[in-house]
Amino acid sequence: MKLEEVRAKAKELLKGRCRLCPVCDGRACAGEVPGFGGIGTGASFQNNVAALKKWRLNLRTLHAVTEPDTTTMLFGEKLAAPILGAPMAGTKPNLGGVISDYELTKAIVQGCRLAGTLGMAGDTGKDAVQVLREEDGRGVFIFKPREQEKIIRWGDAAAQAGARAFGIDVDGAGLINMRLLGMYVEPKPLDKLRELTAKLSLPFIVKGIMTPDEAELAAEAGAQAIVVSNHGGRVLDHTPGTAEVLPAIAARVKGRVVIMVDGGVRTGTDVLKLLALGADQVLVGRPLLVAAVGGGAEGVKLAVEKLIAELKVAMILTGTPGIAAALPRILSPERS
Structure with a gap:
């Protein structure tokens, strides 16, 4: 199997859902939620890509x-x-059911495991727990910001499945898809985050941080990691891109929590940029989704290995011997 074949199959299966544009920047699919696009004007999705593009490698x-x-x-x-x-x-709402939630979760978690990294399971309930159990816990379960008792119950289930960590994507507090289905989600103030970190045994991740003050709150609540994320531009129109806000967040909490980031990542050079801007770990969404649809776990493995190969080349050509050496000195801002 080759990535070209994976992409061709995904394009066929996703016809009418994703155009697989040569440049995945959110322009053609603006407003397509449910679907692959960014909410409203698509500005938040597009800002993720644009914010990364503004940084250049030395x-x-x-x-x-x-x-x-x-x-x-x-x-x-x-x-x-x-x-x-x-x-x-x-x-079902986003892909038209071309694959099931179980199949997507299995492809992401198993594919990343085969490539030597970790995949995250989305809020798929029993499917997520089943996949994590099947993959010896080599993954992370991210649950929606539902009622406290539900979060705790599924966090315990994730721990029993051997998951490496558990978290909530608080940026899903106003997610249209869930509201349409009558599923309750809510913002999480400091006291509720503290309750979760106190009652859950796994390392706790807060996904959906876009400001330094909320990064501080997550750290204060006892979270072991945060994800700088605007939910792929799918929940609130006109937010900044994640690469735009990452440096200020890193300046506030670097070393206190693991800083993860997503948004607009398409290549290994994008990964290196985000590491240099202060991230410890980088999450990849849409490219792995396409790989999962077109090639299952093998497709995801190939996509992750390609990203790693691109990261290595970029590290060589910037004189970066290891991940800890990915510092701002390797970057130049775009000049107007």
């Missing part, structure tokens, strides 16, 4: 870096690279 070749080390540690586990599969669900 080419350096007068050095001895020939075999950069992409490995990293997360929750006590060594990963081949700081590249994780983002949590995704809702295949």
Whole structure:
């Protein structure tokens, strides 16, 4: 199987749902929620891509870096690279049911495991727990910000399945798809976050942080990790891109919590940019979703391995020997 074949099959299966544009920037699918697009004008989705594009890499070749080390540690586990599969669900409304939530979750978690990293299971309930159990817990369960007792119950189930971590994507508090289905979601104030971190045994992740003050609140609540994310531009129109807000968030909480980020990641060079801007781990969504549809776990594995290979080349050509050496010095801002 080749990635070209995976992409061709995905394009056929997703006809009418995703155009698989040569540049996946959210323009053609603006407003297509449910679907692949960004909400409203699509500005938030497009801002994720544009914010990454504004940063350029400094080419350096007068050095001895020939075999950069992409490995990293997360929750006590060594990963081949700081590249994780983002949590995704809702295949029926968003994908027209071309694959099931179980099949998507299985492809993401198993594919990332085969590539030496971790995949995240979206809010698919029993499907997520089943997949995590089948994959020896080599994954993370991200649940929607539902009622406290439901979050705690599913967090305990994730722990029993051996998951490496559990979290909630608080940016789903106003998710249209869930509201349409009558599913309750809510914002989470500090006291409710503290209750969750106190009652759950797994490392706790708060996904959907876009400001330094909320990064502080998550750390204060006892979260072990945050995800800088605007939910792929699918919940609130006109938010900044994640690469735009990441440096200020990193300046506030770097070293206190694991900083993850998603939004607009398409290549290994994008991964390196986000690491240099302050991230510890980078989540990839739409490219792995396409790979899962077109090639299952094998497709996801190939897509992640391609990202790792691109990351290695970018590290060589910026003189970056290891992940910890991905610092702002390797970047130049776009000049107007």
